[in-house]
Amino acid sequence: MPAEAFHEWLRREGRIVIVGASLAGLRAAETLRAEGFAGPLTMIGDEPYEPYDRPPLSKAALLGMASPDHTELPRRRDIDATWRLGVAAAGLDMAARRVRLADGEEVPYDRLLIATGVHARPWPKEDEAQLDGVFVLRTRDDAVRLHRRMKGPPRRVLIIGAGFTGSEIASACRNQGIAVTVAERAGAPLVGALGGVIGAVAAELHRENGVDLRTGVMVTGLEGDVTGRVRAAHLSDGSVVETDVVVVSLGATRNTDWLEGSGLGAGPRGIACDAGCRAFDFRGIVTDDIYVAGDVARSPHPLFGYQFLSLEHWGNAVAQAEVAAHNMISAGADRRPHMWVPAFWSSQFGVNIKSVGVPSMGEEVMITQGSLTERRFVGVYGYQGRVIAAVSFDNTRWLEFYQRLIETGAPFPVEFTTVDRRPEGRKPVPADFPDPSLPTHGPTVTLSGYSPADRQLVFTPARH
Amino acid sequence: MRLVVDLNKCQGYAQCAFLAPGVFTMHGEESLVYNPRPGTEQRERVARAVAACPVQAITAEGLDDADEEPVGAGREASDAR
Amino acid sequence: MTHASLLHRITDYANRANPYPLYEELRKTPVLHEEEDGPYVVSSYYDILGLLHDPRVSSDATNLTAAGADELSGPEATGLPPSFIRLDPPEHDRLRRIANSSFGPPHRPDRIDSMSGELSGIITELVDGFGDARQIDVVDQFAYPFPVTVICRLLGVPREDEPRFRAWVDPIVAALDPETRQRTDDDFQRAAQEARMQLGMYLAGLVEQRTKEPRDDLLSDLAASHGADGTMSMMEVLSTAVLLLIAGHETTVNLITNGMLTLLRHPEYLHRLREDPGLSVRIVEELLRYEPPVQLVPQRTCVADIDLRGVTIPKGSRIWLMLAAGNRDPERFRDPDRFDPDREDIEHLGFGSGIHICFGAPLARREAQLALAELTRRLDNPRLVEDPPPYRKNAVLRGPRHLNIAIDSVRS
Numbered sequence: 012m013p014a015e016a017f018h019e020w021l022r023r024e025g026r027i028v029i030v031g032a033s034l035a036g037l038r039a040a041e042t043l044r045a046e047g048f049a050g051p052l053t054m055i056g057d058e059p060y061e062p063y064d065r066p067p068l069s070k071a072a073l074l075g076m077a078s079p080d081h082t083e084l085p086r087r088r089d090i091d092a093t094w095r096l097g098v099a100a101a102g103l104d105m106a107a108r109r110v111r112l113a114d115g116e117e118v119p120y121d122r123l124l125i126a127t128g129v130h131a132r133p134w135p136k137e138d139e140a141q142l143d144g145v146f147v148l149r150t151r152d153d154a155v156r157l158h159r160r161m162k163g164p165p166r167r168v169l170i171i172g173a174g175f176t177g178s179e180i181a182s183a184c185r186n187q188g189i190a191v192t193v194a195e196r197a198g199a200p201l202v203g204a205l206g207g208v209i210g211a212v213a214a215e216l217h218r219e220n221g222v223d224l225r226t227g228v229m230v231t232g233l234e235g236d237v238t239g240r241v242r243a244a245h246l247s248d249g250s251v252v253e254t255d256v257v258v259v260s261l262g263a264t265r266n267t268d269w270l271e272g273s274g275l276g277a278g279p280r281g282i283a284c285d286a287g288c289r290a291f292d293f294r295g296i297v298t299d300d301i302y303v304a305g306d307v308a309r310s311p312h313p314l315f316g317y318q319f320l321s322l323e324h325w326g327n328a329v330a331q332a333e334v335a336a337h338n339m340i341s342a343g344a345d346r347r348p349h350m351w352v353p354a355f356w357s358s359q360f361g362v363n364i365k366s367v368g369v370p371s372m373g374e375e376v377m378i379t380q381g382s383l384t385e386r387r388f389v390g391v392y393g394y395q396g397r398v399i400a401a402v403s404f405d406n407t408r409w410l411e412f413y414q415r416l417i418e419t420g421a422p423f424p425v426e427f428t429t430v431d432r433r434p435e436g437r438k439p440v441p442a443d444f445p446d447p448s449l450p451t452h453g454p455t456v457t458l459s460g461y462s463p464a465d466r467q468l469v470f471t472p473a474r475h
Numbered sequence: 476m477r478l479v480v481d482l483n484k485c486q487g488y489a490q491c492a493f494l495a496p497g498v499f500t501m502h503g504e505e506s507l508v509y510n511p512r513p514g515t516e517q518r519e520r521v522a523r524a525v526a527a528c529p530v531q532a533i534t535a536e537g538l539d540d541a542d543e544e545p546v547g548a549g550r551e552a553s554d555a556r
Numbered sequence: 557m558t559h560a561s562l563l564h565r566i567t568d569y570a571n572r573a574n575p576y577p578l579y580e581e582l583r584k585t586p587v588l589h590e591e592e593d594g595p596y597v598v599s600s601y602y603d604i605l606g607l608l609h610d611p612r613v614s615s616d617a618t619n620l621t622a623a624g625a626d627e628l629s630g631p632e633a634t635g636l637p638p639s640f641i642r643l644d645p646p647e648h649d650r651l652r653r654i655a656n657s658s659f660g661p662p663h664r665p666d667r668i669d670s671m672s673g674e675l676s677g678i679i680t681e682l683v684d685g686f687g688d689a690r691q692i693d694v695v696d697q698f699a700y701p702f703p704v705t706v707i708c709r710l711l712g713v714p715r716e717d718e719p720r721f722r723a724w725v726d727p728i729v730a731a732l733d734p735e736t737r738q739r740t741d742d743d744f745q746r747a748a749q750e751a752r753m754q755l756g757m758y759l760a761g762l763v764e765q766r767t768k769e770p771r772d773d774l775l776s777d778l779a780a781s782h783g784a785d786g787t788m789s790m791m792e793v794l795s796t797a798v799l800l801l802i803a804g805h806e807t808t809v810n811l812i813t814n815g816m817l818t819l820l821r822h823p824e825y826l827h828r829l830r831e832d833p834g835l836s837v838r839i840v841e842e843l844l845r846y847e848p849p850v851q852l853v854p855q856r857t858c859v860a861d862i863d864l865r866g867v868t869i870p871k872g873s874r875i876w877l878m879l880a881a882g883n884r885d886p887e888r889f890r891d892p893d894r895f896d897p898d899r900e901d902i903e904h905l906g907f908g909s910g911i912h913i914c915f916g917a918p919l920a921r922r923e924a925q926l927a928l929a930e931l932t933r934r935l936d937n938p939r940l941v942e943d944p945p946p947y948r949k950n951a952v953l954r955g956p957r958h959l960n961i962a963i964d965s966v967r968s
Contacts, residue, residue: 064479064511071508076500081512085477085536326483354483361503363487380611381645389611405504408486408910412609427860428871429611431645492661493668493918501662504653519834520669526837527921529913531903 018342021121025050027339028110028118029092030100031126031266032056034064035305035328039124040090042336052092053118055110059097060151066325068154069176070358073161073183079154100127103273105292108300122339125270125282125290126305126332129263129323134171139233144241145257148176160256164189169244169254171230173200175357177260178213182359185220192223192252194230194244197445204355205366205402207443208376209390212383212404216360225250233257263323265307275301281309281321286348288335302339304331310349314417315369315399326354352414362386365407368400368417371444378436379425381406389413392442393423476521476537478511484532494527495520563590563597567734567951573944575851575954576893579881587867595854595874596867599881601888601905603864607877608910612860615912616644620857620872635753637791639799641912642855648911650785655796657785658777660918668918671706675923678705679930686966691941694959698931699812700805703923707804710919711797712766712773713759721801724755728798729806733950734854734876756794759801763793774800804916810849810948810955811924815840816931817959818847820940822895826932833929838897840924844883844906846895851880851954853908879905880954936964 012020027043029036032054040052056062064082071077095112102111109117131147134140144165146157161168161184168184170177173195184191197203199210200217217224229247236242244252270277275298276291277283282303283291288310290301303310305328309321330351338346357364373392381388381404389409392400398421401413416425424439478498480491487505491498498513498521513521518538525533565571566578579599582588588597598604607613617638640651657663682698692698708715731748763779770776778793788796819826819839829835856875861868869875882905884892889899907914914920931938941960948957 066482067509067511071510074502074508076508077510078512083477083512085479085534087534324483326481329481356482356485358482358502358506358508361506363503363505365483385646387646387649405487407505408609409611412606412611415606427612430614430616430859431611488913489661490918490921492665494921496661496665496669500665503662522834523837523921523925526841526902527918529903529907529909531901 014342018340021050022048022340023050025121025340026053026119027051027122027124028053028055028120029124029126030055030110031124031128031305031307032058032062032094032096033126033128033305033328034062034084034325035126035128035332036124037062037084037086037090037332038329039126039304039332039336040092041087042333043340044088044090046337046340048340050121052090053095053120054090054092055095055098055100055112055118057097057099057113058150058152061094061096063151065149068151069148069179070183072154072158073180074186079158080151082151100269103270103275105274105298105301120300122300122302124302124304124332124335124339125307126303126328127266127269128306129265131259132261132264134233134257134259134261136232139235139241140259141239142233142235142241142257143239144255145233145259147259148180149263157256157258161187161189163255165254165256166190167192167252167254168256168258169194169230169252170258170260171244172260172262173197173213173217173224173226174203174260174262175201175355175359177258178217178359179357180258180260181217181222182220182361185222185360190223191221192225192254193217194225194228194246194252196227196229198226200224200226201364202443202445203371205370206373206376206392207445208383208440209402210443212386216362216386220360223252263306265321267307281307283319284308284310286311286313286350287338287346288331288349289338302335304328304335313348313350314352314420315372320353320369322353324353324355327351352417354414363405363407364402365410366400366402367410367414368392368398370400370402370442372399373442373444375423375439376442377424377439378433379429380409380431380436382433382435388436391416391423391425393439396423397421398423398425476513476515476518476535478509478513478521478533478535480507480509481532481534482507484530486530488529490527490529491524491533495524499524562588563594569947569949569951572947572949572951572954575880575951576884579878579884582878582881583885586865587869589867589869595876596869597876597878598864599878599885600865601882601885604877604879604882604905605909607856607862607864607875608905608908608912610862612858612862613856613875614644614859615642615648615856617642617855617857619859620874635749636756636795636798639795641799641803645911651788651792651796652911652915654781654783654785654788655774655778655800655915657781657783658774659915663783668922671710671919672922672926674709675706675926676930678702679927683930683934683966686963688966690964691960691962694816694931694961695809695813695956696958698927699809699816699959702812702927703805703808703920706808706919706923707801710774710804711801712771712775713762713801717758721755721758724751724758725802725806727751728755728802729950729953732854732952734852734952752798755798755801759794759797760790763790763797800916803914804919806953807849807914808916808920808923810953811840811843811920812927813956813959814847814849815843815924815928816938816961817940817945817956818843818895819928819932820938820961821943825895825897826938829929829932833933835897836925836929838902839928840921841902841904842895842897842899843924845889845902845904846883848880848883848904848906849953849955850906850908850914851878852952853877853879854952879908934967935961936967938963 062084067077067082072079099113101113109119131149167190170193173193200213202210232245234243265281267277284303288302289297290303306323309319311317334349355366370392372394375393376390387405389406390402398416492501499509582599586600640648727747766776767779854876907917939962945956945959
């Protein structure tokens with residue numbers, strides 16, 4: 012069948028299966044229908060719930076503003092799908108084009124979208140992880156359990172890991188007046204994502220809000236009482252923290268186990284795909300019937316030296332799902348690349364933290380507006396003489412200007428004057444990221460793969 | 476009603492928190508925290524907030540409908556498994 | 557020749573009733589610079605939005621160099637210090653945060669929402685006041701007295717003092733008009749300067765009272781401010797109060813009047829609004845795009861060279877941001893000259909954007925929504941008596957001076 016006719020058939024009666032019924036999966040399904048896909052659509056999700064939003068779980072829900080079991084995503088349109096919820100995908104037969112479910116059933120597809128996301132990295136010592144009072148926070152069930160326990164209230168919460176989620180939970184605890192200790196292996200919170208210069212500001216935020224912040228330490232063990240409830244944690248500096256709730260916040264692992272042996276290019280760092288969201292097989296050959304979107308994907312980005320980026324970003328999940336869905340039912344020339352500029356937000360201790368670009372690529376950082384000591388600023392990251400990222404603390408309205416600097420590969424350091432430029436912001440300083448070879452739970456952007464030195468390309472952002 | 480705010484787009488203008496204070500609240504100057512499942516009594520306020528958002532970051536479902544569960548609510552039970 | 561005169565034609569009163577064809581012409585030269593010491597005029601949606609978020613663009617008139625002193629820096633340079641609308645961060649942010657702490661979230665989240673009943677009461681009183689008249693002036697009998705009453709109550713200024721402060725407000729507002737500013741009439745600028753000082757002194761008396769006997773109003777709160785940002789000085793309180801008093805009604809009167817005029821020109825929406833008062837929400841947003849009460853922002857300058865569409869705007873230049881032209885940019889809005897409250901995407905520039913976005917926007921929205929819904933409900937068979945109506949002089953704060961409409965009766 013010629014390509015034109017094939018895609019016409021595909022749009023009319025092809026079978027599309029989406030594995031992963033969360034943000035990316037839902038938005039992809041809506042895009043497929045919006046673009047005229049009329050065939051049968053199957054949504055597979057391992058959780059028994061219809062698509063729900065996760066960011067409120069570590070924010071509004073813990074602050075009592077939202078019920079953790081009611082964050083279902085609003086629908087943009089009806090998607091007329093067959094839902095297979097509460098049953099995980101267990102395998103993929105690429106040759107026969109079938110997804111095998113955990114209950115043994117097989118679902119055939121003509122086009123497959125994988126949007127299985129990530130899961131919280133559990134506490135590595137299994138017996139300790141089983142103790143009552145030890146939590147992770149990723150799913151609705153996690154949130155309901157943690158929420159119930161927080162109402163106790165606990166005498167002290169211990170949070171292991173001061174990345175964004177850990178910091179947000181600490182912030183919510185303090186907001187509720189709950190004593191909290193945060194243990195972080197690095198020198199400050201958020202170091203993996205934003206570097207040590209900004210991390211120092213985050214550390215002040217923790218301490219000023221009454222968090223018992225312990226940095227440069229590891230939790231070496233959790234101890235339970237006779238009833239199996241957690242009662243204390245042992246730290247690498249020899250100290251002991253008495254606690255009745257432990258939240259393990261050590262980042263996330265990509266949900267790719269089910270693809271083992273399938274022949275797809277999937278592994279612990281995610282599923283490699285091209286800029287059009289088509290998955291690679293394990294030989295590095297691109298498929299044309301399997302697409303990837305959201306946290307589980309890693310794809311090359313022209314603005315960042317064609318490195319493969321894995322992004323655990325809400326906005327990326329939406330944007331990538333839309334591109335993937337469009338490309339799934341479009342012939343070659345109509346396909347679009349996924350060139351979303353990474354953007355991230357966090358809200359903690361009453362401060363709005365946002366970033367654009369890839370801060371962790373930054374060698375140096377300079378504060379172009381505001382001041383670190385006032386905790387209202389814009390910081391710009393430079394990489395090889397170019398602006399690569401920016402971060403704002405309560406200064407978000409300026410950030411889109413810096414996004415344009417990133418998109419156009421503007422020179423770094425930033426020499427021109429800006430309003431609110433302070434003397435200390437005229438010189439770049441080392442951004443102070445940890446050695447990338449050391450394991451960290453922090454970054455929300457992971458880089459891997461090809462990195463040409465030359466990035467003299469013109470990037471024209473799409474306008475509505 | 477169901478709500479989601481695209482907090483990448485959100486620039487903390489707080490129009491929603493002015494116009495539907497029971498649903499959207501500011502934590503500090505720019506951080507928005509909201510109830511993703513407000514009650515029907517908030518419908519008019521939420522409609523004002525959605526329209527007023529200077530960056531059109533709020534997606535709401537159930538703004539126009541008389542019943543609480545317009546799309547998808549029964550789906551979990553009927554379509555699942 | 558046409559180019560050399562375009563800006564003058566836009567500010568020329570003769571074109572006040574319909575400047576939109578001129579804006580369309582203006583957009584053909586997205587960065588217009590007609591005269592050596594004249595402003596750089598920016599008229600495309602995305603360019604305006606970009607500059608409103610560009611940290612190289614300053615609102616502080618003291619940064620003007622290349623174009624010489626700004627006429628507007630005069631009134632602000634002596635007497636009262638500049639208000640936050642004419643300041644950059646961090647001073648702008650500090651003053652605006654303090655002002656906001658008595659006005660909105662996070663400190664006073666319910667203030668505006670809880671005023672709905674009061675706003676409706678004022679509207680009812682004004683519409684009842686039309687009596688048996690068969691012809692009314694929407695401006696003098698409603699669109700002006702309504703927001704004045706609201707801002708007086710909110711600030712804590714006695715409503716009956718309106719004739720007094722009116723005499724000071726008029727010259728201040730007139731001085732915002734670029735046409736006036738281009739005149740070399742020193743007397744005019746001196747009058748504005750003097751009026752601002754007089755208005756400040758009048759408000760100082762009220763602030764002094766409120767310091768002794770605080771009430772639930774903004775003047776009391778501004779005088780007593782003491783949050784994380786410290787207090788405002790007395791002079792800062794007065795500058796802020798002058799700003800809020802003027803901005804609190806001079807723009808809303810245009811929004812409401814433009815609204816009635818537009819609805820009378822598009823009767824299908826008048827009918828739909830009568831059936832569904834909730835439609836006022838979308839109507840007001842589309843009005844802010846289609847007929848924005850603030851047409852342009854003539855008060856920006858750049859602190860670094862800016863390259864835009866192949867034009868270098870040199871550091872220190874004056875920049876005019878033509879909000880009303882951007883709002884009808886076909887690059888951004890489909891069928892931009894059509895009034896269409898049903899459009900999916902009304903991301904207008906009516907309130908500006910960025911850190912200087914209109915401080916009173918939520919109040920203005922509620923005032924206009926309630927006013928238009930209620931006028932529509934109560935006026936029986938309203939018709940325009942003249943179209944176009946006579947306009948106010950001002951090219952910046954553009955709106956009808958009078959809007960005479962005929963009605964069959966006032967419904968109860």
